[in-house]
Amino acid sequence: MTRRAIYPGSFDPLTNGHLDIIERGSRLFDEVVVAILVNPAKQSMFTVEERCEIIAEVAGSDRVRVDTFHGLLVHYAVARQATAIIRGIRAVSDYEYELQMALMNRRLEPRVETLFLMSSDAYSYVSSRLVKEVASLGGSVTGMVPPLVEERLRARLGTPPSTKD
Ligand code: PNS
Numbered sequence: 654m655t656r657r658a659i660y661p662g663s664f665d666p667l668t669n670g671h672l673d674i675i676e677r678g679s680r681l682f683d684e685v686v687v688a689i690l691v692n693p694a695k696q697s698m699f700t701v702e703e704r705c706e707i708i709a710e711v712a713g714s715d716r717v718r719v720d721t722f723h724g725l726l727v728h729y730a731v732a733r734q735a736t737a738i739i740r741g742i743r744a745v746s747d748y749e750y751e752l753q754m755a756l757m758n759r760r761l762e763p764r765v766e767t768l769f770l771m772s773s774d775a776y777s778y779v780s781s782r783l784v785k786e787v788a789s790l791g792g793s794v795t796g797m798v799p800p801l802v803e804e805r806l807r808a809r810l811g812t813p814p815s816t817k818d
Contacts, residue, residue: 658682658737658768659730661722664689664704665697666802668784670776672712674741677770679716686733687712691723698785698809711799727762738767743777788812 658678664671664687678685687708691701699707701721709719722729730738738758740751748769755767779797788794788806795803807813 655683655734657684657686657733657735658739659686659688659726659733659735660739661688661690661726661729663692663695663697663781664708665781666699666704666784666798666805667708667711668776668779668781668798668802669796670741670743670772670779672799673772673776674739674770675712675717677772678739678768679714681768682716682737684716684718685739686718686720686735688726688729689719689721690726691721699805703805707799707801707805711801725761727758727765730765731762736764736766738765740767740769741772742769743772743780 658681660675660678662671675685675687689701689704689708697704705719705721713719720733726738738755740755742748742751751767751769755769758765758767776797784794784797784802784806789810791812794806798806
């Protein structure tokens with residue numbers, strides 16, 4: 654049986670912290686499905702299609718699939734026959750919210766286990782929200798996101814390439 658995990662999130666946009674978690678997850682499971690939440694109520698910088706394309710291009714492989722979902726995550730996980738949900742934890746501050754979600758998900762669906770993975774400490778301060786803020790104010794996000802994401806951010810924001818490496 655294929656051991657499949659779901660790595661859910663907004664991924665608006667994908668960061669090197671996300672990539673690090675995808676790589677760690679794919680060493681533990683036969684297949685990791687990076688699942689983008691479709692949430693029309695939430696304003697995003699990139700469309701779901703753009704986010705899918707970016708993730709497929711940067712991280713896609715025979716062990717890493719990209720998909721979208723809506724509704725309850727645990728319903729999606731069961732429909733995909735996944736045994737686990739992966740979430741990345743950066744700092745203690747992430748833990749409270751993540752624990753709440755993990756316990757709620759367990760209550761809703763005890764067959765699906767949540768696994769917290771720690772990204773490299775090099776990315777402990779990197780978040781999609783801060784990346785968007787820094788990039789939109791003209792700061793360099795080199796090293797925090799894959800080069801393709803940097804390119805897409807520049808195109809979206811109409812900013813010139815960074816001079817700082
Ligand atoms: O990267 P994010 O935005 O922190 O991801 C949050 C996500 C998508 C994992 C969470 O909002 C989610 O699972 N939403 C789906 C709806 C759901 O299942 N809600 C109950 C969670 S306890």
